[in-house]
Amino acid sequence: MERTPPDRQRVLESYDDGVRAIRELAARVDDWAVPTPCAEWQAIDLAGHLRCVAESFLEYLQDAPDSRLAKLFAQDAPAALLIRQQARQNATELAVLPPEPGPDRITAFTVSAGAYADLMPDMWDRTHLIYRGTKYTVGDHAGAACVEWHLHAWDLARAVGEDYRPRDPRLLVSAWHWGVPHLPLASGDPWDAVLKASGRSPDWSAKGGPGKATGAKGGSGARGGSGKGSATRAKGVADVGGDAVAAGAVSRGNVPGRDGAREVVVEEARSGGAGSARAVSGADGARAPGRPGASGADGGRAVRGSRDEGSARGARDEGSVRGDASGGASAV
Numbered sequence: 001m002e003r004t005p006p007d008r009q010r011v012l013e014s015y016d017d018g019v020r021a022i023r024e025l026a027a028r029v030d031d032w033a034v035p036t037p038c039a040e041w042q043a044i045d046l047a048g049h050l051r052c053v054a055e056s057f058l059e060y061l062q063d064a065p066d067s068r069l070a071k072l073f074a075q076d077a078p079a080a081l082l083i084r085q086q087a088r089q090n091a092t093e094l095a096v097l098p099p100e101p102g103p104d105r106i107t108a109f110t111v112s113a114g115a116y117a118d119l120m121p122d123m124w125d126r127t128h129l130i131y132r133g134t135k136y137t138v139g140d141h142a143g144a145a146c147v148e149w150h151l152h153a154w155d156l157a158r159a160v161g162e163d164y165r166p167r168d169p170r171l172l173v174s175a176w177h178w179g180v181p182h183l184p185l186a187s188g189d190p191w192d193a194v195l196k197a198s199g200r201s202p203d204w205s206a207k208g209g210p211g212k213a214t215g216a217k218g219g220s221g222a223r224g225g226s227g228k229g230s231a232t233r234a235k236g237v238a239d240v241g242g243d244a245v246a247a248g249a250v251s252r253g254n255v256p257g258r259d260g261a262r263e264v265v266v267e268e269a270r271s272g273g274a275g276s277a278r279a280v281s282g283a284d285g286a287r288a289p290g291r292p293g294a295s296g297a298d299g300g301r302a303v304r305g306s307r308d309e310g311s312a313r314g315a316r317d318e319g320s321v322r323g324d325a326s327g328g329a330s331a332v
Contacts, residue, residue, distance in 0.1 A: 006174040018149025025156040032102040047105035052093040054112035070129035143175025
């Protein structure tokens with residue numbers, strides 16, 4: 001398995017490939033209530049998760065090296081704790097999203113992912129976070145973002161009865177080792193290894209088979225449904241980048257105590273309690289215009305405008321994220 005830092009140009013190309021694949025596959029979703037490989041998630045929930053993760057990745061990039069993600073990893077906590085904390089964050093953010101159609105969530109994802117892509121080349125060597133004494137750069141995190149996007153592209157493909165394999169799976173193996181340092185990766189076929197490490201079954205099918213999803217609770221069954229009330233899950237990949245690989249293990253029950261923590265998170269989010277990270281002030285009204293170029297953090301923050309800036313930062317109370325041992329890591 002490749003254990004050298006991923007090549008910059010390959011990462012940039014893979015990142016764009018992943019975003020494009022998600023956009024194209026989402027366009028083929030006829031029923032946003034269809035189950036996905038992410039247990040308890042329908043396509044509408046996956047679209048909301050993509051929106052949240054892309055927004056978080058952009059925030060981490062703009063705030064590096066002092067982002068809330070960097071502060072979390074600076075604790076040098078055990079991998080299982082990081083996973084739970086990131087998964088908790090994922091569940092909370094998804095739970096407070098406003099009702100909106102799947103295509104709108106994908107549009108919001110595309111805008112934030114594009115803003116990230118605009119900013120990262122000039123910040124490539126900047127420290128993103130430090131984990132157990134090792135510095136991980138923005139470039140390393142970009143690799144983790146690639147993993148996240150390609151894994152979710154696979155999720156969407158399987159949800160609509162198709163298959164998906166990235167054109168450069170070996171790059172994702174290297175990106176995993178450098179961007180998801182707290183999670184091991186098995187040997188074997190590169191893409192299968194990434195799928196399995198994230199908690200996915202390569203044989204998953206919406207019509208049956210290993211890991212068949214049962215459908216998200218409360219999701220809308222209509223085409224372009226809003227998914228209101230369906231975000232009760234902490235799913236994903238490790239969120240060294242934001243949400244990709246680590247959560248796969250958590251969301252699939254490999255970490256004890258997940259269900260109880262999830263219920264608390266969702267209840268807090270709905271009641272506006274300490275865990276209600278990021279209150280959303282509406283759909284994508286402020287996000288659609290003005291995709292920031294490489295003009296710096298201030299310009300980029302405008303992309304997060306759909307979330308009231310005060311509540312966005314305040315609701316993510318650093319203490320509540322760090323202090324809750326039942327929290328979760330983000331994962332694809």
